[in-house]
Amino acid sequence: MDLIWQGLLKAFHILVTGDPEVMQITLLTLKISGIVTLLSILIGVPLGTFLALFQFPGRRFLFSVINTSMGLPPVVAGVWITIFLWRSGPLGYLGLLYTPTAIIIAQFVIATPIIIGLTSAAIQQTDPKMHLQIRALGATRFQYLWFLLKETRYSLLGAVIAGFGRVVAEVGASMMVGGNIKGDTRVLTTATMLEVSKGNFDVAIALSIILAILSYIVTLWFTFVQQRNRGGGSYDYGTKY
Amino acid sequence: MKQSLKRFRSLLVTTATMFALVGCGNSAAPAPQQSTPAAQPPTPSNPNIILATTTSTQDSGLLDVLIPEFEKKTGYHVKTVAVGTGQALAMGEKGEADVLLTHAPSSEKKLVDNQTVINYQLVAHNDFILVGPPSDPAKIKGMKTAVEAFKAIANSKSTFISRGDNSGTDKMEKSLWKTANIQPKGASWYQESGQGMGQTLNVTSDKGGYTLTDRATYLAQKKNLNLDILVEGEKSLLNIYHVMQVNPDKFPKVNKEGAKAFDDFMVAPDTQKMIGDFGKDKFGQALFFPDAGKKMEDLGK
Numbered sequence: 001m002d003l004i005w006q007g008l009l010k011a012f013h014i015l016v017t018g019d020p021e022v023m024q025i026t027l028l029t030l031k032i033s034g035i036v037t038l039l040s041i042l043i044g045v046p047l048g049t050f051l052a053l054f055q056f057p058g059r060r061f062l063f064s065v066i067n068t069s070m071g072l073p074p075v076v077a078g079v080w081i082t083i084f085l086w087r088s089g090p091l092g093y094l095g096l097l098y099t100p101t102a103i104i105i106a107q108f109v110i111a112t113p114i115i116i117g118l119t120s121a122a123i124q125q126t127d128p129k130m131h132l133q134i135r136a137l138g139a140t141r142f143q144y145l146w147f148l149l150k151e152t153r154y155s156l157l158g159a160v161i162a163g164f165g166r167v168v169a170e171v172g173a174s175m176m177v178g179g180n181i182k183g184d185t186r187v188l189t190t191a192t193m194l195e196v197s198k199g200n201f202d203v204a205i206a207l208s209i210i211l212a213i214l215s216y217i218v219t220l221w222f223t224f225v226q227q228r229n230r231g232g233g234s235y236d237y238g239t240k241y
Numbered sequence: 242m243k244q245s246l247k248r249f250r251s252l253l254v255t256t257a258t259m260f261a262l263v264g265c266g267n268s269a270a271p272a273p274q275q276s277t278p279a280a281q282p283p284t285p286s287n288p289n290i291i292l293a294t295t296t297s298t299q300d301s302g303l304l305d306v307l308i309p310e311f312e313k314k315t316g317y318h319v320k321t322v323a324v325g326t327g328q329a330l331a332m333g334e335k336g337e338a339d340v341l342l343t344h345a346p347s348s349e350k351k352l353v354d355n356q357t358v359i360n361y362q363l364v365a366h367n368d369f370i371l372v373g374p375p376s377d378p379a380k381i382k383g384m385k386t387a388v389e390a391f392k393a394i395a396n397s398k399s400t401f402i403s404r405g406d407n408s409g410t411d412k413m414e415k416s417l418w419k420t421a422n423i424q425p426k427g428a429s430w431y432q433e434s435g436q437g438m439g440q441t442l443n444v445t446s447d448k449g450g451y452t453l454t455d456r457a458t459y460l461a462q463k464k465n466l467n468l469d470i471l472v473e474g475e476k477s478l479l480n481i482y483h484v485m486q487v488n489p490d491k492f493p494k495v496n497k498e499g500a501k502a503f504d505d506f507m508v509a510p511d512t513q514k515m516i517g518d519f520g521k522d523k524f525g526q527a528l529f530f531p532d533a534g535k536k537m538e539d540l541g542k
Contacts, residue, residue, distance in 0.1 A: 086337050087494045097337075098291065098320045179322040182305075197439035198300050199462035 007205025014206050021183075026210060029187040032100060033168045033218075036107040040115045040163050045156065048119025049145065063120075069113035077109045078173030085177065098179040103187070106173040111163040118162060122155030123148060157226040161219055168215050188214070283316045290499035291320045293330075293338035295409055296437035298482070299323035301457040301528055303519055310515065311506050317499050325437070327407030333358055333485075336492025340500040342507070344409035344455075344482045346537065347416075358485035360504045365516050365529040366481045366540050369413055371472035372442075372459060373399075373451035382471045387453070390472045391421045398430040400450030404441050405433025409480070414453045442466055455480045457528035460520065479540055482529070484508070508533035 014022050051062065083089050085097040085105075096102045126148065134144050149156065171189035178185030180194060188211040195204035298304050299321065308319050322332070326343040333341045334357055341358065343349060352358045371381065371390055379399040381390035394401050403425075404411040418425055425431040432450070434441040438458040445452040446466040459470070484507040489497035506512055513531035520528035532540060 086335065087492070088335055088337070092494070098322065179320060181320045181322070182308075184318075184320060194299075196443070197296065197437050198302070199439055199443070199465045201465065 003201055004205065006202040008209070010202040011206035011209040014210070022207070022210065024183065025186050025188055025191050025207075026214060028100065028185075029168065029189075029211070030214065030218075032103055032107065032187060033164060036104055036111055036167045037160060037164045039104075039108055040111040041160060044112045044115025044159075044163075045119050045149070048116040049123055049149070051116065052120035052123035053148075066113050066117050066120075070117045072110060072113065073172075074106070074110050074170050075172040075176070077106050078176035081106045081109065081173070082176050097177060098181055098185060100178070100185055102177040103174050103185060106177045107167045107170060110170060110173065111167050114163045114166060115159050118159030119152075119156060122152040122159070125155070126151055154226055157222055161222045161226075164218060164222070165215065168211070168218070285316055285498060285502075287496050287499060288316065288318050289320060290317050290340060290496050290503055291322060291332075291338045292340050292342060292503065293322050293324065293328070293332040294342040295326045295329060295344055296323050296439065297344070297410070297455045297458045298342060300437060300439040301461045301520070303457070303516070303529065306515060306519055307507075307512065310512070311503060315502050315506070317502060319503070323437075325404070325406045325408030325411065327409075327412070333487050336487055336495055338487060339496040340484065340486050340503045342482060342484050344480055345412045346481055346483065348409075348412060349483055349485070353485070356488055357491060359488050360484075360486040360501065362484050362504060362508050363532045363535055363537060364482045364484050364507050365513075365531050365533075366479050367456045367529050368473065369410065369453055369478040369480050370456050370459060370470050371451065371453055372445070372466075372468040373471050374449040374467065375469050376449070377469075377471060379451065381451075382469075384472050386475050387417050387472055387478055388421045391417055391423065394451055395421070395423045395425060395428075395430075398428075400448055401425065401431050402441055402445040402448065402450045402452045403431065403433045404438065405435050406437075408438075410438060410453060410455060413478075413480070417453070442468065457520070460524045460526070460528055463524075481532075481537060481540065 013019075051059065051066070081102065082097065084091045085094070085102055086092050087095075087097075096105070130151070131144075131148075134147055139147065169189065171193060174180075174185070174187055175190050175193065178187070178190065180186050180190040186194075188207055192204050192207040192211070195201070195207060294304070300323075304321055304323075308321060312318060322329075322338065324332075326345045326348070329338070329341050329343050330345070330348055330352060332338040333352060342364070349358075349361070353361045369387075371387055373379070373381065379390070379394045379397040381393050384390045384393070403414055432448075434444045436444070438454055439462055441452060442454060442459065442462055443465070444450075446468050449467075451471075452468075456473075459466070459468075484504050486497075486500040486504050487495045489495045489500075510533075513533050516529050517527055517531040520526065
């Protein structure tokens with residue numbers, strides 16, 4: 001009990017004084033998760049839409065691969081990316097191992113299938129009659145796609161929240177490809193692991209609280225955006241009604 | 242409908258802006274150590290060095306003291322990858338690291354002999370100790386040798402936690418079992434944590450078991466542990482740290498100058514003094530004993 005209390009005090013102290021190292025680690029965590037989420041949306045949403053709308057040979061197989069990758073254990077991504085990025089590996093000449101970019105690559109591999117899978121699931125759930133109707137009304141291809149995305153926006157934001165959540169919580173791959181290097185690639189999850197190894201449980205508790213708060217704020221914001229236009233129900237934020 | 246479309250668009254824009262802002266927050270590659278312009282450190286052409294080392298140097302806090310000093314002096318940026326000695330040496334063998342700081346002389350010897358590493362220098366030592374619960378079910382307290390104690394632990398089937406990760410400590414432990422002529426692997430009382438020294442001590446304390454640890458990590462964590470030192474002071478339990486450069490002739494991608502600078506730094510008189518003083522203020526005793534220039538055979542005499 002004493003320890004938990006100490007941890008809470010430490011967290012409060014760090015938050016109030018703005019400990020520069022923890023702030024740097026927190027900003028880096030937010031930056032990496034943000035970039036990865038954005039990239040995986042940019043790639044994942046169009047791919048997911050394409051998969052949902054078009055028939056082509058091997059489509060089912062591709063779906064099975066995507067669905068499996070949605071649960072890809074991060075350490076699997078971590079091992080493979082490490083091997084590729086080694087100096088002696090095929091991409092070694094890029095010199096990316098133990099840089100934030102390496103973490104971004106690993107996280108991207110982990111998050112993108114989730115966005116693809118959930119996007120295509122959302123679009124496939126829409127009423128087929130609606131597709132016919134939009135086309136019958138003479139929508140251009142772009143308008144058609146835009147309308148579809150708009151129709152599924154709640155599910156899409158759900159996909160984004162799932163992707164972000166996965167990335168911000170990830171530790172195994174970040175540790176392997178990033179190396180947990182102080183000031184360089186140390187993020188909140190790997191820093192917490194290290195503090196536990198060092199026996200600084202109060203700091204570890206403080207970091208875990210900061211990570212939880214960070215993750216909550218971002219998710220809260222996404223949720224707010226998601227539910228803003230909905231009105232009614234328990235999520236009525238009063239913007240519309 | 243038009244309105245809601247507009248709203249959705251604005252939503253997308255805010256999302257993008259937020260990420261862009263976060264992205265630009267601390268631009269490009271983070272450059273954490275911008276020292277004052279008065280004392281400009283030299284700027285090496287290839288400023289990044291990868292140091293592969295053992296967890297004990299990081300978990301004890303020693304590197305947090307030494308690395309900033311080295312970076313300030315030389316302008317290099319050290320990327321410390323703290324893993325077990327086994328993995329650190331493997332990284333050296335593949336040319337994935339520039340410089341190594343490890344503590345398994347018998348395994349290191351192979352790399353020295355086949356010229357994977359050069360500039361092999363003795364840095365410091367401390368010692369391994371056998372720790373266990375204060376109740377001491379195997380009654381090993383005060384025994385003269387670790388081998389004797391290991392036999393008692395095996396005979397009483399008391400819980401023993403091994404690192405099991407091929408680290409320097411793990412290698413030492415394995416060699417002690419071998420000397421004791423016991424094959425503990427697979428026995429119900431013998432468990433492997435598969436983690437670094439710090440974490441393994443936590444597990445051992447929690448399970449009320451015995452483990453072999455380096456003194457530095459134990460002292461640094463003592464406040465959280467319900468473990469006492471039970472066997473210590475045997476000469477064969479010395480824990481000896483060496484620094485070495487990965488051979489640039491074998492691996493052209495290695496940062497030759499940076500590795501040499503770090504190698505030299507570790508044995509320089511000022512650094513040696515810092516190593517010797519480290520921990521005295523916090524733990525009342527030194528965690529490492531500086532040994533630069535000595536011979537390994539002369540240690541512990």
